[in-house]
Amino acid sequence: MKGLKLVALPENGIRTSFKVGSVEIGKDFLFIAGPCSVESEEQIMEAAKLAVEAGANILRGGAFKPRTSPYSFQGLGRIGLKYLREAGDLYNIPIITEVVDTRDVYLVAEYADIVQIGARNMQNFTLLTEVGKIDKPVLLKRGMNATLEEWLNCAEYILKGGNENVMLCERGIRTYETFTRNTLDLSAITALKELTHLPVIVDPSHATGRREMIKPMSLAATIAGCDGLEIEMHPNPKDALSDADQQLTGKQLKDLIKDVKRTVDFRNTINLNYIS
Ligand code: PEP
Ligand code: MN
Numbered sequence: 001m002k003g004l005k006l007v008a009l010p011e012n013g014i015r016t017s018f019k020v021g022s023v024e025i026g027k028d029f030l031f032i033a034g035p036c037s038v039e040s041e042e043q044i045m046e047a048a049k050l051a052v053e054a055g056a057n058i059l060r061g062g063a064f065k066p067r068t069s070p071y072s073f074q075g076l077g078r079i080g081l082k083y084l085r086e087a088g089d090l091y092n093i094p095i096i097t098e099v100v101d102t103r104d105v106y107l108v109a110e111y112a113d114i115v116q117i118g119a120r121n122m123q124n125f126t127l128l129t130e131v132g133k134i135d136k137p138v139l140l141k142r143g144m145n146a147t148l149e150e151w152l153n154c155a156e157y158i159l160k161g162g163n164e165n166v167m168l169c170e171r172g173i174r175t176y177e178t179f180t181r182n183t184l185d186l187s188a189i190t191a192l193k194e195l196t197h198l199p200v201i202v203d204p205s206h207a208t209g210r211r212e213m214i215k216p217m218s219l220a221a222t223i224a225g226c227d228g229l230e231i232e233m234h235p236n237p238k239d240a241l242s243d244a245d246q247q248l249t250g251k252q253l254k255d256l257i258k259d260v261k262r263t264v265d266f267r268n269t270i271n272l273n274y275i276s
Pocket of ligand 1 (some may be wrong): 036062066098117118119120141171203206
C-alpha cells in the first residue's frame with residue numbers, strides 16, 4: 001500500500017510492542033475486559049474485581065459513549081473517568097476508555113492508561129492528530145465501513161503526530177447480514193500482519209452483538225493470529241445500560257480467557273507463515 005511511511009511492516013519484520021502495566025502489548029497476549037459503559041462506582045468496582053479474577057490485563061469502560069440515539073444513555077462523562085481510575089487503582093489493573101471529542105483528549109489521557117478511538121471516529125482527523133500528541137498508547141478501532149487502507153492511513157496520522165504506541169482493533173464491518181450486529185472480518189487479522197508492524201486486537205463483542213458468539217469468534221481470531229481481545233463483561237449483563245445482549249458475566253469471561261490461553265499455546269505450535 002502506498003503512502004504508509006510509518007505504519008508499514010518494515011523489511012526487517014520487526015513489530016511494535018510497548019508496555020502497559022505488566023503486559024508487553026504486541027508480545028504478551030492481551031485481554032481487555034470490562035463493561036460497555038461505566039454506570040456507577042459500585043458497578044465498575046465489581047467489574048474490575050471480576051475482570052482481574054478472570055485473568056484480564058486491562059480494564060475497559062466507556063465514560064463518553066457514542067450512541068446511535070441521542071436518547072440512549074450517553075455515559076457518566078468526567079465522573080465515569082474518575083470511577084474507572086479508582087477501580088483500576090484499587091485492583092491494580094490499567095484502564096482503557098474512549099475519547100469522542102477533541103476537547104476531551106487531555107482530560108481522558110490524564111485518567112486513562114490507554115485511549116480508545118471508536119469506530120465512529122476512526123476518520124476524525126482532528127481527533128487523530130490530537131491523540132498523536134499525547135504520551136499514552138492509543139487503540140484505534142476500525143470504522144464500520146472502512147477499508148484496511150483507510151484504517152491504516154488513520155493510524156498513520158497518529159504516528160505522524162509522534163505517538164508510536166498504537167494498536168489496531170478489528171470490531172466488525174457492516175455487511176448485508178443483519179443476524180449479527182456486524183460481520184467480524186477475520187481475514188483482516190492476517191492481512192494486517194502482512195501490512196503493518198502494529199499490534200492487532202479483536203473485539204468480538206461489537207463484531208457479533210451476540211453473547212453466544214463471543215467465545216467461538218475469540219478462539220477463531222486467536223488462531224488467525226491476533227495479539228489480543230477486547231471483550232465486554234458486566235456484573236449483571238441483563239441490567240446493562242448499553243449493549244446488554246453482548247456482555248459476558250465474569251464467569252463466562254473467565255471460561256473464555258482460560259480457553260483462549262490454551263488456544264494461544266496451541267497456536268505457538270503451528271506455522272501460520274506457511275508460504276514464504
Ligand atoms: C466501544 O468499544 O465502547 C465501542 C463503542 O465500540 P465501537 O467503537 O467499536 O462501536
Ligand atoms: Mn459497547
